[in-house]
Structures are given as structure tokens and as C-alpha cells.
Amino acid sequence: MLVARWRSGEGSLPTTSAGVELCALAVFLGLRVVNVGQLLISLPTALRDTTSPVLFTAALCMYLAESALLAATTVRARGYLDARLGRADVAVAVAVLLAQPWYVAPRDLTGSWTAWGFACTLGSACGAAIVFPRRRGTAVAVLALTGAYLVGALPWALPSARSTVVANAFSYAGFALLTRLLAGYLRRLAGAAERARQAAAQSAAEAARLAEIDRQRTLLHDNISVLSLLARQDLPPESAEPLRHQATVLSRKVRAFIDDNDGVPLRSTSPATTGPAHRGDGGPRELIAVVRSAAEGFWELPVTFNLDLARGVALPGPTAAAVEAATATLLHNVRLHAQAHTVVVHADADRAAGEWEITVRDDGRGFDPASTALGFGLRVQVTETLARHRVRVELDSFPDDGTTVTLRGPWEEPA
Amino acid sequence: MTTEQSESPTTATPAPRVAAVDDNTIIRDSLCPLFPAWNVVGCYRDAEALLAARPEADVVIVDLNLAGTGPAPALQGPDAVRAVAEAGYRVLVYTSEVRRTILVDCLTAGAQGIVHKAEPLPALGDAVDAVAAGQVVITQELTGLAELAERRDQLPNLSPREREVLAGRARGESFRSIARRLYITPQTATGYMNSVKTKFAAYLRDHSPADLEYYLGLEPSGLTDWQPSTTDPR
Numbered sequence: 001m002l003v004a005r006w007r008s009g010e011g012s013l014p015t016t017s018a019g020v021e022l023c024a025l026a027v028f029l030g031l032r033v034v035n036v037g038q039l040l041i042s043l044p045t046a047l048r049d050t051t052s053p054v055l056f057t058a059a060l061c062m063y064l065a066e067s068a069l070l071a072a073t074t075v076r077a078r079g080y081l082d083a084r085l086g087r088a089d090v091a092v093a094v095a096v097l098l099a100q101p102w103y104v105a106p107r108d109l110t111g112s113w114t115a116w117g118f119a120c121t122l123g124s125a126c127g128a129a130i131v132f133p134r135r136r137g138t139a140v141a142v143l144a145l146t147g148a149y150l151v152g153a154l155p156w157a158l159p160s161a162r163s164t165v166v167a168n169a170f171s172y173a174g175f176a177l178l179t180r181l182l183a184g185y186l187r188r189l190a191g192a193a194e195r196a197r198q199a200a201a202q203s204a205a206e207a208a209r210l211a212e213i214d215r216q217r218t219l220l221h222d223n224i225s226v227l228s229l230l231a232r233q234d235l236p237p238e239s240a241e242p243l244r245h246q247a248t249v250l251s252r253k254v255r256a257f258i259d260d261n262d263g264v265p266l267r268s269t270s271p272a273t274t275g276p277a278h279r280g281d282g283g284p285r286e287l288i289a290v291v292r293s294a295a296e297g298f299w300e301l302p303v304t305f306n307l308d309l310a311r312g313v314a315l316p317g318p319t320a321a322a323v324e325a326a327t328a329t330l331l332h333n334v335r336l337h338a339q340a341h342t343v344v345v346h347a348d349a350d351r352a353a354g355e356w357e358i359t360v361r362d363d364g365r366g367f368d369p370a371s372t373a374l375g376f377g378l379r380v381q382v383t384e385t386l387a388r389h390r391v392r393v394e395l396d397s398f399p400d401d402g403t404t405v406t407l408r409g410p411w412e413e414p415a
Numbered sequence: 416m417t418t419e420q421s422e423s424p425t426t427a428t429p430a431p432r433v434a435a436v437d438d439n440t441i442i443r444d445s446l447c448p449l450f451p452a453w454n455v456v457g458c459y460r461d462a463e464a465l466l467a468a469r470p471e472a473d474v475v476i477v478d479l480n481l482a483g484t485g486p487a488p489a490l491q492g493p494d495a496v497r498a499v500a501e502a503g504y505r506v507l508v509y510t511s512e513v514r515r516t517i518l519v520d521c522l523t524a525g526a527q528g529i530v531h532k533a534e535p536l537p538a539l540g541d542a543v544d545a546v547a548a549g550q551v552v553i554t555q556e557l558t559g560l561a562e563l564a565e566r567r568d569q570l571p572n573l574s575p576r577e578r579e580v581l582a583g584r585a586r587g588e589s590f591r592s593i594a595r596r597l598y599i600t601p602q603t604a605t606g607y608m609n610s611v612k613t614k615f616a617a618y619l620r621d622h623s624p625a626d627l628e629y630y631l632g633l634e635p636s637g638l639t640d641w642q643p644s645t646t647d648p649r
Contacts, residue, residue: 302533304554304555304556304559304587305556305559306555306556306558306559306562306585306586307559308559308560308563308631308632308633309562309563309566311632341535342555342587343587344555344585344586344587346559346585346586346587359586359587361586361587361588362587363587363589396592398591398592398595401589401591401592402587402588402589402592404586404587404588404592
């Protein structure tokens with residue numbers, strides 16, 4: 001999987017906390033492998049110059065065995081996280097350093113691969129910076145390694161090489177400090193990234209929840225006016241039939257919504273059975289027909305249609321469906337809120353400007369747009385939905401002087 | 416269904432003398448109690464009765480469907496309007512008819528105003544006052560038709576302001592709203608619209624329904640569907 005991620009250019013390690021631990025482990029074990037590789041390359045020379053081949057071999061085998069065990073354990077744990085392993089590695093390193101005078105000649109105590117203990121145990125200092133969670137643990141390990149190196153080399157080294165031994169001794173602290181700096185920063189970075197991802201996921205979930213609420217409100221908004229009329233006790237008998245028709249259409253929309261939410265449709269909803277609201281699923285439709293279809297069922301509203309100026313204008317299917325739904329929502333708003341005596345639905349088209357226009361005007365009670373928040377229907381069902389079809393919505397209202405909502409969209413004549 | 420008429424109160428004038436032609440007994444009998452400010456000079460069940468009586472009236476309210484329950488009179492619809500208008504009366508059509516074709520025929524026949532029966536009673540009162548004052552009263556549908564005529568270059572003598580006011584009224588905009596938008600007074604806006612209606616009514620009187628269909632680009636469905644009677648009413 002890591003290789004696959006690397007090949008895809010995504011990066012072999014994820015940018016998470018777990019990824020950082022894997023990265024730190026890879027660096028630690030990689031350093032160990034490099035050291036062992038270099039050691040094996042120089043092994044013939046080191047064996048030739050050693051003062052005790054038996055002890056040399058024993059120390060080397062102990063180191064290799066411990067390294068192999070450490071690698072197996074940490075790889076299985078997908079991180080160098082167990083402080084006990086860290087203490088064991090430091091202990092082995094200390095033992096190697098203290099044993100060096102017994103199998104390395106004094107003149108070779110500052111040689112890199114004759115006295116291999118120094119080069120190999122620098123990696124243990126780096127490991128201590130990774131594995132110990134507290135700085136104190138890393139400091140103790142560094143002191144132990146530095147002390148063992150000095151004890152195992154300084155008294156035995158030639159006078160001319162003692163300054164080299166002292167200088168080398170600082171390497172443990174330097175390596176550990178830099179490694180801890182890098183590992184600590186990467187861990188904090190990964191933590192911040194994870195928190196950001198979590199916050200983004202929560203935001204996405206919240207956005208999805210709000211979008212779902214909007215969908216439900218969109219569905220229910222237009223039902224309010226129909227239900228309020230159906231609940232009227234003084235409903236004229238001649239009005240019952242068109243109202244029932246409108247209620248049937250809306251009930252099918254609710255049914256379709258539930259089917260959609262279930263993922264698997266409970267029943268087929270062909271255009272013939274879903275009513276006017278679904279007529280826009282197909283090709284272009286005449287704007288005048290769209291407006292008249294939207295006004296179906298508003299039998300009790302005193303609507304006058306002045307639509308002749310838009311004759312010949314056709315809307316793409318999806319746009320027609322959105323405009324029809326928005327126009328119906330505007331009429332639902334008039335029914336619910338306006339208390340209007342007259343309603344005028346006007347359509348116009350300007351070929352030169354490449355634009356069509358629908359105006360819904362009522363002479364009802366109006367409101368002050370500057371001090372009144374727009375309702376859900378106008379804000380979401382009309383404005384936001386139509387914006388996705390490049391249709392602009394303008395509102396003009398004045399207290400006690402009615403409301404005008406104007407829809408303007410691009411007139412694209414078929415090629 | 417609204418009526419295009421002035422929103423400004425008319426100045427104090429003598430009570431208009433009103434006659435009515437309607438086959439509905441209740442309407443004939445209720446005009447006096449409903450409009451005590453009017454001087455109702457006579458109510459008739461058909462146009463022939465009015466023309467026979469020749470009352471002195473500033474406005475004659477005419478219904479289009481005069482069939483009633485008895486034998487149908489010779490004059491119906493736009494024919495009745497034409498007969499009454501040619502007798503020198505100012506005719507205000509008071510009807511449930513909403514077909515634009517018929518309403519255009521009424522204006523062509525000489526009607527000076529049209530009010531829908533579905534409108535609130537004050538609309539009828541205002542319309543009578545306006546017609547008595549010599550103004551033209553048209554419905555919202557006909558205001559839309561006037562806009563269509565203007566856009567098809569059939570009303571070239573409209574001023575730019577008159578076009579703006581007409582566009583607003585065709586969309587149902589109130590005179591107050593138009594006034595706010597154009598930075599004029601509502602009375603000024605009303606004056607512009609009165610001028611538009613007068614010019615539009617004159618245009619209709621000079622054009623046949625077939626002309627309208629041709630010039631306005633309307634489908635040949637409605638404007639010629641009324642077949643005028645050939646009976647001479649007099």
C-alpha cells in the first residue's frame with residue numbers, strides 16, 4: 001500500500017500522526033541499516049586490526065541481534081514508541097562502547113570502522129530522541145551514551161587523539177537535539193493537520209445537515225399554503241377540486257423526495273404521474289407555458305397574465321423546471337402573506353439584450369426589505385436555486401404598497 | 416382582474432347621472448342603495464329599453480350578457496355597446512367577461528371603460544367617476560395589450576415618460592410605486608397613464624380585430640371570434 005501511494009505520487013506516508021511515527025521509524029531504522037552496511041563493508045579491515053577477534057565478533061553479533069529484534073518489534077508496532085525498547089537499545093549501545101577498549105587497539109579508538117561503536121551508537125542517540133516522550137528521558141540516554149563513549153575511549157586513546165574523542169562525545173547531544181527538534185515539530189504538525197481535518201469533516205457534516213434541512217424546507221414550503229386552504233371550513237365547494245389536484249401533485253413531490261432519500265425508489269414516478277412540477281425534465285419549454293403551468297391551482301388568487309411580450313422565448317428544460325417552481329413559490333408567498341386584491345404576472349423579452357423577464361406583482365401589504373429578513377422561500381427556493389441557472393432575482397416592496405419580484409435570465413435562442 | 420384607473424381622488428364634482436343596462440334584477444335594484452352618491456336616472460334590462468327611454472345620463476353602465484331568463488334581446492355584447500355609444504352616451508362595460516378579445520371589441524365599439532364584476536365595489540364607483548370625467552378605464556389585461564401595441568410600434572405618439580408609466584402599469588405597479596421609481600408625483604404618473612389610455616382607445620377605434628392580430632403578432636384565435644350582429648338596433 002505504501003508503495004502504491006508512492007507510485008501514485010501521493011507520497012508513501014500519510015500526513016497523519018501515524019504517518020509521522022512511521023516516518024520517524026523509517027529514519028531511525030534506515031540510519032541503523034546504513035551503519036550496519038558500512039560496518040559490514042569495512043569488516044575485513046576491522047577484523048584484521050582487532051586485538052580480540054572473539055570479543056569483536058561477540059560484540060558485533062550482540063549489536064546485530066539487538067538491531068534485528070528492535071527492527072522487527074518496531075515495524076510490527078508501526079512506530080518507535082515503546083520506551084522499554086529505547087532503554088534496551090541504549091543499554092546495548094553503552095555495553096558496546098564500554099567493551100571497545102578490550103578489542104580495539106588504542107591507535108584505532110578514533111577510527112570510524114575499527115572502533116565502530118561510536119558511529120553505530122549515534123543512531124541510538126537519535127532513537128532516544130524519538131522514543132522517549134519526555135525530554136528528560138532523552139537527556140538521560142544522551143548522558144549515558146556520552147559517558148560510556150568517554151569512559152571507553154578517553155583513557156585508552158593516544159594523547160594526540162584525545163581531543164578527537166572529546167569532540168566526538170558532543171555528537172550524541174547534537175544528534176539527539178536535532179532529531180528531537182524535527183520529530184517534535186512533525187508530531188505537532190500532524191496533530192494540527194488532524195485537528196483541521198476533523199474540523200473540516202465536522203463542517204462538511206454540518207453543511208450536509210443544513211443542505212438536507214434546506215431540501216426538506218424547500219419541499220414543505222409550498223405545501224403550507226395548500227394545507228392552510230384545505231383547513232379552511234369555508235372552502236367553496238367549487239374550489240375543492242382544483243385544490244385537491246394541487247394537493248395531489250404536492251403529495252407526489254413528497255413521495256418522490258422520500259423515495260430519493262431511501263436511495264431505492266419505492267415506486268416509479270413517470271412524468272405523467274408527477275404533475276406539472278416535473279414537466280421540465282425534458283427539452284426546452286415555452287416561457288409562457290412555464291408561467292401558466294406554475295400558476296395552476298392558484299384558483300383563488302386574482303391573477304392577471306400579461307405574457308404576450310415573451311412569445312417565442314424558450315427555456316432549457318432544467319431552467320424551465322426551476323423557473324416554474326420559483327414562480328409557484330412566489331404565488332404561494334402571495335397567497336400566504338400578501339393579502340392582495342390583485343396579482344399581475346408579466347413576462348417580457350428583449351432580443352437585443354438577450355434577456356427574458358418575469359414579474360410577479362401583488363398589491364398586498366408589502367414590507368420593508370431593509371428591515372425584514374427574507375423568508376426561506378424567497379431566499380433559497382427562488383434566489384439561490386435560480387442563481388444556479390443564471391437567473392437573477394430582484395425584489396421591490398414597500399409597506400402597504402405591494403411587492404414586485406422580478407426574475408431575469410439569459411435568452412439563448414436555439415442554434 | 417383589475418381595472419386601470421386613476422388612484423388620485425377626483426375633485427368635487429356634481430353627482431354623476433348614471434343609467435344601467437343589466438339583465439340581473441338584483442344589480443338593477445341595488446345600484447341606488449349601494450351608491451347613494453350617484454344620481455341613478457334609470458335601470459333597464461336591455462339596451463333597446465334604454466335607447467327607447469333616452470334618459471339624461473353622464474355614464475351608462477352596460478352588461479355584455481343580456482340574455483336573462485326571457486327571450487334574448489337583439490343587442491348583446493359589443494353590439495349593445497356600439498348602439499349605446501353611438502347614441503351619444505359614455506359607456507362603462509360592467510361584466511364578468513375576461514376574454515381579452517371581447518373586451519377589445521367593446522373598446523372598438525366605443526366603450527370608454529371596462530370594469531370586472533369580480534372587483535371590489537369601490538372599483539366600480541371610481542370607474543364611473545373617471546368615465547364621467549371623460550377618462551378611459553381599462554382592465555389589467557388591456558393594459559398589457561396596450562403595452563404590446565406600444566412595443567410593436569402601434570402607439571408611436573407616446574412620450575418616453577408615458578412608455579415608462581405604461582410598462583409599470585402593465586406589470587401591475589401602483590402609481591405610488593411608479594412615482595417613487597421615476598421621481599415624480601403619483602398624480603403626474605396618473606396623468607401620463609390617462610393620456611396612454613386615451614391614445615390606446617383611439618387606436619382601437621381605428622383598427623379592426625384582424626388588424627390587431629396582424630400588427631401585434633397575436634395568434635389568430637380570439638380577436639375575431641366575436642361575430643357582430645347585422646341587426647340595426649334603431
